[in-house]
Structure formats: structure tokens, C-alpha cells
Amino acid sequence: MATTERASTKVESPPIGAVVGQSVLERIGNTPLLRLERVGSDFPNIQFSAKAEWFNPGGSVKDRPALGMIRAGLNSGKLAPGKTIVDATSGNTGIAYAMIGAALGYPVKLFLPHSASHERKRILAAYGAELVMTPGDEGTDGAIRRVRELVAADPAAYFYPDQYSNPANWQAHYRGTANEIWEQTSGKITHFVAALGTSGTFVGTTRRLKELNPAIRSISLQPDGPWNGLEGWKHMPTALRPEIYDDTLADENLEVSTEQSYGLLKRLAREEGLLVSPSAAAALLGCFAVAKKIPPGEHASIVTVFADSASKYLSERFWDED
Numbered sequence: 001m002a003t004t005e006r007a008s009t010k011v012e013s014p015p016i017g018a019v020v021g022q023s024v025l026e027r028i029g030n031t032p033l034l035r036l037e038r039v040g041s042d043f044p045n046i047q048f049s050a051k052a053e054w055f056n057p058g059g060s061v062k063d064r065p066a067l068g069m070i071r072a073g074l075n076s077g078k079l080a081p082g083k084t085i086v087d088a089t090s091g092n093t094g095i096a097y098a099m100i101g102a103a104l105g106y107p108v109k110l111f112l113p114h115s116a117s118h119e120r121k122r123i124l125a126a127y128g129a130e131l132v133m134t135p136g137d138e139g140t141d142g143a144i145r146r147v148r149e150l151v152a153a154d155p156a157a158y159f160y161p162d163q164y165s166n167p168a169n170w171q172a173h174y175r176g177t178a179n180e181i182w183e184q185t186s187g188k189i190t191h192f193v194a195a196l197g198t199s200g201t202f203v204g205t206t207r208r209l210k211e212l213n214p215a216i217r218s219i220s221l222q223p224d225g226p227w228n229g230l231e232g233w234k235h236m237p238t239a240l241r242p243e244i245y246d247d248t249l250a251d252e253n254l255e256v257s258t259e260q261s262y263g264l265l266k267r268l269a270r271e272e273g274l275l276v277s278p279s280a281a282a283a284l285l286g287c288f289a290v291a292k293k294i295p296p297g298e299h300a301s302i303v304t305v306f307a308d309s310a311s312k313y314l315s316e317r318f319w320d321e322d
Helices: 063-076 092-104 118-126 136-153 167-184 200-212 258-272 278-291
Strands: 033-035 046-052 084-088 108-113 130-134 191-195 217-223 252-256 300-306
Touching: 033 167, 046 167, 046 278, 063 092, 063 167, 084 092, 084 136, 092 108, 092 118, 108 118, 108 136, 118 130, 130 136, 167 200, 191 200, 191 278, 200 217, 217 278, 252 258, 252 278, 258 278, 278 300
Parallel strands: 046 300, 084 108, 108 130, 191 217, 191 300, 217 252
Antiparallel strands: 033 046
16 A cells, blocks of 8 residues: 655754854845836736835845945955944935944944935934934035045045945946846846936946846936935936946936825825835836836836835825825
């Protein structure tokens, strides 16, 4: 009589002294790609997807370049014991620096516009970062000018990654974000849409995706004016141009309205169950603008990046406005 063997359900314990789990820095990257089900229903021929970057331990897409730049500094010897990590930030990269600095034992000093959200400032303080506040009406450009003055006065005291000029910024997305998107879509992505801030996400991801499939269209997004409510985004015609920005990469560049993004922000919460940031909603708004140009009978897979969640913006007034 034939017999069958039942698979053992016993869970083996790890050997005593074995390393279990991952360090906080090992959790950076490999974020989920979320398929949007309802908010894009006006475009039945198009699949909208977004990288959920708040799954990074620091809560945003900026964990990727921050780790890349700090690793590059350690490898080159420019970051060594006794130095302080310093940079200008609108918030998310600063949070990533503060988290990584705490994990590696390096002090962090950040120049941050007063206009940054209250939650961002509280998070940075919680990580122990030293904050130098700069005029809000000058945005990150004002913070950049101040940090450059500090470093020029005492260069030996600081490691200045300079996220706007450091190639390790875009390389983090070239090696990570782009390949994750390619694998998660099984190579079926047709359009990549992302905002311009430092431009690292757009530049690095686009360069790699174009290598994998030159037919993929890459669309960059920016605010529709210099005064806007999209933290971290740059209006390139009026801002200090990041050295890593390559304006030859985009197949198209679109402008996005802050106010329309606020409306879509609430739809994402109430129709998709996704509490995301204004910049994430603005990225999706850009995707819809791209979708409107695609013929009704043509199928497409549009992928964007949701830079962070709504957790740093819950005190903002727009949640209470109709």
C-alpha cells in the first residue's frame, strides 16, 4: 500500500549566535509597486502604478540617494570620524541623513527652510540632527547658499554630500529604483513619470530604463510656478539648477498645479485608501496629463514614484478645505 509523507511543519530555530533580521540600512530600497484601482478609472486602457517609497525606513524616496552619497563618502575617505554630515534640504533628504547618521554614529547638521512642514522638523529633532533654519521664501535655494558659506569657512570639519551635485544621488536610482520597476512590471512599463527636485530620481531611473528599453517614454514634472506648495520640487526656470540635472533625458516636461494636487490627494485617501503626500498626488496628476495624450485604443503602463506618505503633512490646512 502506497504511503504519503506529510511535510514537516516544525520551524527550525536559528543556531545560537546566528544573525537574524536586517539592519535599518539594509531595509532601504525594494519598495512595493502599488497598482491604483479606482482613481484612474477614466482611462480603462491604462494601468497606473506607483512606487510606495514610504516603506523605506526613513519614510521617503530620499533614503536611497542619502545612503548612496554617504557610502560614497566613506569609500573615498571624505567622510571620516570627527566630521559632521552637512547639507541643505527641504526635509526628506535631511531625515534620511539624520537616520543614517544616527545608525553610523555621525553627527548631522542641516540647513532647512522655515517653510518645511512642522512634522519634518519634529522628526529631524527626534533623530538628534542640528537644524539651521533659513528664510522660507527663499526655499531650498536659500538653504543651499547658507550651507556653502559654512563649508567654505571650515571645510575640514564637514562632509558635504551636496545632494544637488553628487552623482551618487542619481546612481542610487540607476542601480536600484529603475531595476525594481523593470522587474515589478515584468518589463511592461511604457511610461515613467517623476518630479524634478534634485532631479536624481528622474535622471537615474530614466537613464537605466532607457537602456533596458529605449521605447519607454520618460516625462519629467515640475511646479507651474516658483511659488508652490510642493515641497522638494523645483521650478527649474527660476531655481538654482542642480548640477546632476540633464535636461536632454525627458521626452516631455509637464507643469503641475499645487491646488489640483491637493484635490487628488483627498481622492487617493478616500478612493484608494492611500494617505500620501502632496508631491505624490502631484506625480499622479502628471500621470493623468500623460494619459490624456494616449489614444483610447492604445494600452499603456504608466509608473511613477510616490515619494512619501501623508504623515509629515497631517497638520496642513488643505485637509480641512473643500
